[in-house]
Amino acid sequence: MRRTPAALAQELAEAGVVGLTIAWADNNGIPRSRTVPVDRIEEVAQRGVGITTLFAVFDSHDAITFAHEGLPNASGDVRLLPVLERATALAGQPGFAWAPGRQLTHDGSPWPYDQRGALEAQIKRAADAGLEIKAGYELEFFIGKDGDGELTPAHDGPAYSPHALLAVDAFAAKLLEDLAANDLKIGQLHAEYGLSQLEFSLEPSNPIKAADEQLLARQTIHAAAAEYGLKASFAPLVSAEGVGNGWHLHTSVWRDGENLLADGGGSGPSGDGAAYLAGLLRDLPAITAVTAPSVPSLHRLRPGYFSSAYSFWGIENREAALRYVPGSELLGANHANVELKPSDASSNPYLALAAVIAAGIAGIQEGLELGEPIQDDPGGWSDEQRAARGVARLPATPQEQEGALLASQRVTGALGEELLGAFLAVRRSDAAWAADKPLEEVVAAHLWRY
Numbered sequence: 001m002r003r004t005p006a007a008l009a010q011e012l013a014e015a016g017v018v019g020l021t022i023a024w025a026d027n028n029g030i031p032r033s034r035t036v037p038v039d040r041i042e043e044v045a046q047r048g049v050g051i052t053t054l055f056a057v058f059d060s061h062d063a064i065t066f067a068h069e070g071l072p073n074a075s076g077d078v079r080l081l082p083v084l085e086r087a088t089a090l091a092g093q094p095g096f097a098w099a100p101g102r103q104l105t106h107d108g109s110p111w112p113y114d115q116r117g118a119l120e121a122q123i124k125r126a127a128d129a130g131l132e133i134k135a136g137y138e139l140e141f142f143i144g145k146d147g148d149g150e151l152t153p154a155h156d157g158p159a160y161s162p163h164a165l166l167a168v169d170a171f172a173a174k175l176l177e178d179l180a181a182n183d184l185k186i187g188q189l190h191a192e193y194g195l196s197q198l199e200f201s202l203e204p205s206n207p208i209k210a211a212d213e214q215l216l217a218r219q220t221i222h223a224a225a226a227e228y229g230l231k232a233s234f235a236p237l238v239s240a241e242g243v244g245n246g247w248h249l250h251t252s253v254w255r256d257g258e259n260l261l262a263d264g265g266g267s268g269p270s271g272d273g274a275a276y277l278a279g280l281l282r283d284l285p286a287i288t289a290v291t292a293p294s295v296p297s298l299h300r301l302r303p304g305y306f307s308s309a310y311s312f313w314g315i316e317n318r319e320a321a322l323r324y325v326p327g328s329e330l331l332g333a334n335h336a337n338v339e340l341k342p343s344d345a346s347s348n349p350y351l352a353l354a355a356v357i358a359a360g361i362a363g364i365q366e367g368l369e370l371g372e373p374i375q376d377d378p379g380g381w382s383d384e385q386r387a388a389r390g391v392a393r394l395p396a397t398p399q400e401q402e403g404a405l406l407a408s409q410r411v412t413g414a415l416g417e418e419l420l421g422a423f424l425a426v427r428r429s430d431a432a433w434a435a436d437k438p439l440e441e442v443v444a445a446h447l448w449r450y
C-alpha cells in the first residue's frame with residue numbers, strides 16, 4: 001500500500017530515522033546525494049531540494065568541466081525530488097532512510113540531464129511497442145582495507161572457496177542481513193576470482209527498479225563494510241594488471257508475458273529474441289561507451305579475463321561481450337537472458353539501461369538477423385580470423401570510445417542532445433586528466449569513487 005509522504009515521515013521517525021538521503025548517480029556512475037531531516041519529507045516530496053545544474057558536468061575527480069555549451073557557467077538550479085515509493089529505512093545505517101532521486105526543472109517539467117528520465121523514456125518506448133524489459137545486475141567488488149594507498153585484502157582466496165568467505169564471515173553475514181532488510185533480493189554470494197573479490201547478483205526486475213536497486217546495493221555494501229572497518233571498491237580495476245570488477249548487466253525482453261529470448265536452447269534465440277540480441281550486437285561499441293565509460297573501464301576490457309574485449313555473442317561463452325544464457329529444463333525457459341559483460345560501476349545504471357533498451361528495441365523493430373554464435377575466445381585468433389568472423393575489438397581509447405558512441409544515433413538518441421553533450425564533455429575531461437598519468441595512478445584515483 002502506498003503511504004502518503006506525511007505517513008512515511010511519521011513511520012520513519014517512529015523507527016528512529018532522522019534523515020532521508022536522496023541519491024542519484026552522475027555521468028561517472030558516482031552516487032551523489034542530499035540528506036533532509038525526516039520532518040521535511042512532506043515538503044521535499046512536493047518541491048524537492050535545490051541542486052546545481054553542474055552535477056551533469058562533474059567529472060570522475062569532482063572537477064567541473066565547462067566545456068559543454070549547454071551548461072557554461074555556475075548559474076542555474078534544478079530540484080531533486082525523492083521517489084518515495086522506493087524509500088527504504090537503511091538496515092546498516094539506523095539513523096537514515098534512502099530514496100532514489102529525480103531531477104526536475106523549477107516548473108516541475110523533466111530536466112533533460114536527468115538520467116532517470118532518459119531511462120523512463122526508453123521504457124515507454126518499449127511499452128509503446130508492446131515490449132517489456134527485465135534487468136538485473138551482478139556486482140563484483142574488492143573488500144579490504146586501504147593502508148597508505150596499499151590495498152590490504154580481507155580474504156586471500158581461494159577463489160570461490162567457503163574458506164575465503166570465512167575470512168569475511170561477520171561482514172558477509174551482516175551484508176546478507178542488511179540486503180534482505182533493505183528488500184534487495186539476491187541470487188547468491190561468493191568469493192570471486194579477483195583480489196579479495198566478492199560477488200552477488202540482484203534479482204531481475206523492471207529496469208528502473210534494477211537501476212535503483214543497484215544504487216541501494218552500493219549503499220548497503222558500503223555501510224556493512226564500514227561496520228567491520230573494511231572498505232569496498234567497486235572500481236572497474238583495483239590494480240593495473242589484476243582481474244577487474246565487472247557489473248554485468250542481464251536483460252530479457254518480453255511481450256504479453258512471454259520471454260522472447262526463451263526459445264533459444266542450444267542454438268541461440270530466434271525471431272524477435274534474436275533480433276533483440278542482434279540489436280545489442282550492432283550497437284555494442286556505442287553501448288559500451290555508456291556502460292563501461294571511464295578510463296579504467298577501457299583497461300578492464302582485455303582478452304582472457306572474462307570481462308570481454310571483442311564485439312561478439314556466444315552461448316554461455318564467458319569471453320563473449322554478449323553472453324546468451326539459455327533457459328533449461330531445470331531453470332525453466334523464462335530464465336533465458338543476455339548478459340552484457342562490458343559493464344561496470346563507473347557507468348550510470350539508468351543511462352546504461354537506456355542505451356541497452358534503445359539498441360535492443362531497434363533490433364526488434366528493424367527485424368535484424370543474428371549471426372552465428374562464437375564459442376571460442378577470439379583474443380587467441382589472428383587479425384585475419386577475427387576479420388573473417390566480423391569480430392572487432394571494443395573501443396580501447398577514449399577517442400575510439402567517443403567515435404563509437406557518436407556513430408550510433410540509436411544510443412545517442414537515448415541520451416538526448418543535452419545529456420549527450422554533458423556526457424561527452426565529462427569523458428573528455430576524464431581523458432585529459434588521465435592522459436599523462438601512469439595507469440597505476442589512474443586506477444588508484446578511481447578506487448573509492450563509486
Ligand code: GLU
Pocket residue numbers: 140194243244245246247300305306307308318341
Ligand atoms: N571479473 C570479470 C570482469 O571483469 C568477470 C568474471 C566473471 O564473473 O565471469 O568482468
Ligand code: MG
Pocket residue numbers: 140192199
Ligand atoms: Mg563474476
